[in-house]
């Protein structure tokens with residue numbers, strides 16, 4: 726599987742994601758460009774803004790990625 730997920734207009738390596746917001750951004754500002762987007766924190770303090778679809782895809786990709794690593798560990802134990 727790909728080690729990248731697409732967020733905004735970028736391919737982001739999954740291992741660079743530190744955390745992903747659970748709820749969409751809301752600050753009440755009429756001029757806010759981030760309303761309804763999910764904050765994604767990357768290493769080195771970078772922030773990206775994901776749509777709900779991108780947020781869900783990224784979470785699934787990270788889960789699948791970690792799942793593969795756990796399978797590898799189990800195979801080594803045999």
Ligand SMILES: [Zn+2]
Pocket residue numbers: 750751752753754757758759760
């Ligand atoms: Zn805002």
